[in-house]
Amino acid sequence: xxxxxxxxxxxxxxxxxxxxxxxxxxxxxxxxxxxxxxxxxxxxxxxxxxxxxxxxxxxxxxxxxxxxxxxxxxxxxxxxxxxxxxxxxxxxxxxxxxxxxxxxxxxxxxxxxxxxxxxxxxxxxxxxxxxxxxxxxxxxxxxxxxxxxxxxxxxxxxxxxxxxxxxxxxxxxxxxxxxxxxxxxxxxxxxxxxxxxxxxxxxxxxxxxxxxxxxxxxxxxxxxxxxxxxxxxxxxxxxxxxxxxxxxxx
Ligand SMILES: [Zn+2]
Numbered sequence: 001x002x003x004x005x006x007x008x009x010x011x012x013x014x015x016x017x018x019x020x021x022x023x024x025x026x027x028x029x030x031x032x033x034x035x036x037x038x039x040x041x042x043x044x045x046x047x048x049x050x051x052x053x054x055x056x057x058x059x060x061x062x063x064x065x066x067x068x069x070x071x072x073x074x075x076x077x078x079x080x081x082x083x084x085x086x087x088x089x090x091x092x093x094x095x096x097x098x099x100x101x102x103x104x105x106x107x108x109x110x111x112x113x114x115x116x117x118x119x120x121x122x123x124x125x126x127x128x129x130x131x132x133x134x135x136x137x138x139x140x141x142x143x144x145x146x147x148x149x150x151x152x153x154x155x156x157x158x159x160x161x162x163x164x165x166x167x168x169x170x171x172x173x174x175x176x177x178x179x180x181x182x183x184x185x186x187x188x189x190x191x192x193x194x195x196x197x198x199x200x201x202x203x204x205x206x207x208x209x210x211x212x213x214x215x216x217x218x219x220x221x222x223x224x225x226x227x228x229x230x231x232x233x234x235x236x237x238x239x240x241x242x243x244x245x246x247x248x249x250x
Contacts, residue, residue: 009195010180013245017196021053024174024198031139031171032060036160038116038144038152040069040092040108041214041231045239046176047142048099048207049200050246055100056203062136063106065092066156071113072229073222085110087216095210107132116155129163138171145177145247149185153178175247181238193247201242208240 009016025033033054037043043051043063054061069088070081079087093103111119119125143160144153157175164170175193180186200207215221217231 009245010177010183010186013197013243016245018199018243019196020199021050021057024050025054025057025059025140031137032062034133034136034138034141034171035061035063036141036143036156037063037065037092038150038156039067039113040065040088041095041211041217042144042153042178043092044095044099044207044210044214045231046144046178047244048095048210048239049203049244050142050198051096051099051101052203052206052210053198053200061101061105062138063092063096063101064132065089065106065108067111067113067116067152068108069113072217073225073227075227076222076225078224079216079222084216084222088214091214091216095213098206098210098213114152116152116159120155120159125159126163126166129159130166133160133163133167133171140172140174142174142176142246145175145180147180147187148177149179149182149187173249177245177247182235192250194250195245195247197243197245199242200244204240204242211236211239 035043035047035051043065051061068081068085070084073079073084076084089108093106096106097103141160141164143157146154146157146161148154148157161173164173212218214231217229218236222228
């Protein structure tokens with residue numbers, strides 16, 4: 001795990017070391033793993049393979065979805081925000097069930113999509129997160145990459161990193177990229193981080209089935225909003241490889 005993050009990370013991902021899930025986790029660890037998803041689909045896109053592998057090892061996996069995802073189709077009449085919020089929650093739960101995570105292990109904070117950065121600056125954000133982490137006591141947290149182009153992703157990283165550092169026993173933090181895969185949005189990398197690929201080939205079929213559950217994001221299910229968001233095949237191909245990229249502080 002010695003590769004350093006640089007600008008070529010997403011241009012030549014195959015140059016990163018390929019690790020197995022056994023390398024990543026201490027199987028004697030009794031603590032659970034927490035997956036933090038800024039929007040209801042990031043958990044499967046970024047970490048679907050890791051989730052399935054961890055569950056196959058019978059490790060406890062909890063998922064926290066930060067925002068309600070209602071900005072994906074802001075003008076839909078058939079799916080106004082309350083209906084879209086429910087739909088996106090159902091999609092996440094269906095995807096996570098395929099990956100081995102039951103609904104009781106999934107928490108939706110339901111913050112307004114696009115407003116996580118505002119929440120980050122609030123008085124209660126860190127305290128709320130700290131209390132959540134204290135109750136769950138995860139030994140490992142998968143977070144959005146700290147410099148993801150999407151502000152909700154960066155704010156989610158900030159909230160959970162700050163709260164984690166205040167815990168008596170800070171968990172291991174692992175970051176996953178989402179929007180840097182898009183060449184148009186990709187930022188520059190000046191951080192000195194370890195980067196590696198996780199081999200998910202044995203569970204890729206499960207990950208593909210999980211991603212297919214997000215019909216509001218990948219299909220014409222919501223067809224009355226010309227400005228509606230769509231995960232195009234070009235975007236999706238970055239998340240359907242037999243490996244996932246992860247980053248970690250040195
Ligand atoms: Zn997202």
